[in-house]
Amino acid sequence: MKKLFIDIGGTHLRGEIVSEEGSFRDTISSHEMGLLTYIDTQMALHPQIDFIGISYAGQVNKGVIAASPNINIDQYDIVAEIKSRYGIRSCIDNDLNCAVRAEASYWKSDSIAALFVGTGIGAAVIDEGKLVRGSHNMAYEIGHIPYRESPLHCGCGRSNCIELYASGSGMEKWLKYYGSEKPPYLESLKTSNTDEHTVATQFEEAFLYAAGVLVTLANPEILVIGGGVIDQNPYLVTLLREKLKDYALAPALEVLRIEMSVLENAPLEGAKLLEDDNG
Structure with missing residues (x-):
């Protein structure tokens, strides 16, 4: 199986796919694509992903994005949405945490x-x-x-x-x-x-x-x-x-x-x- 790890800030969104075969990283502008859209794209490319860990430059609590002064938010209740769409576990926390x-x-x-x-x-x-x-x-x-x-x-x-x-x-x-x-x-x-x-x-x-x-x-x-x-x-x-x-x-x-x-x-x-x- 594969894991997807994401760090999204006010300038860049950095992702890494990790599996037994190794890892693959990519970087895009966080202004180009929202977090949920990025996850949808990666899940289409890598349907074997069974966990997503997210570092987020904003205020998050219990799986929900509360606010982010520097990021456009395309889904607030992100953990529940990932579970609903893909049936997999995810976790999100503030980037400094x-x-x-x-x-x-x-x-x-x-x-x-x-x-x-x-x-x-x-x-x-x-x-x-x-x-x-x-x-x-x-x-x-x-x-x-x-x-x-x-x-x-x-x-x-x-x-x-x-x-x-x-x-x-x-x-x-x-x-x-x-x-x-x-x-x-x-x-x-x-x-x-x-x-x-x-x-x-x-x-x-x-x-x-x-x-x-x-x-x-x-x-x-x-x-x-x-x-x-x-x-x-x-x-x-x-x-x-x-x-x-x-x-x-x-x-x-x-x-x-x-x-x-x-x-x-x-x-x-x-x-x-x-x-x-x-x-």
Whole structure:
């Protein structure tokens, strides 16, 4: 039999078919095709699939997508719909919940937090070996904590989310606001004109603030940093190691290790753990 594992974010949908013969991966734009349509396509190509694990960049609870600021949703009750159409089991969880599972396995830690920055910014925490979920599986939804009022609007509808400052989509919105056509690459923005430089410096400050809040509240032994923006700007890990003391409670830093993710795709690897770990 075959397994289908999916990681869907605000930019890409990445899928992997795994079977005894090996694995096959593909990547498409998450704007091209909805999650359910992608699953229908894969089930037609691979009718032997008997489990689907999904890492989703949005708020999900008990198999249902509640909201996703950066993804067009073509089916909310996704697990029930997969069961109805194909009679197979599936499991979906927030992408950072999946990522922190994979990171905990890699780092062999039962006290770990993940902070990933890509299209959005998200966090998740494992404490004493257990994923911290909250009452509706929305614990540590750090991208939407109030930060600063802005003339822009987040995908969630508000104008003061930290995601408007410390994310790829946030940088794109600010650059458009300032009339810049530059891509959101921090290193080039920092050496550019005043407005573009402002976008980069306010990103760094918001990123440090988010990390400080996460470390102060969760008090993990390991903080893992990852995501597309981090991969493109690894200097951010050094910046965090140097500056986090100005943003986090000092006792929370005493045993803290800050690591950059070395997994190729932690959310996708975490989706593979959903088959045996629904909690």
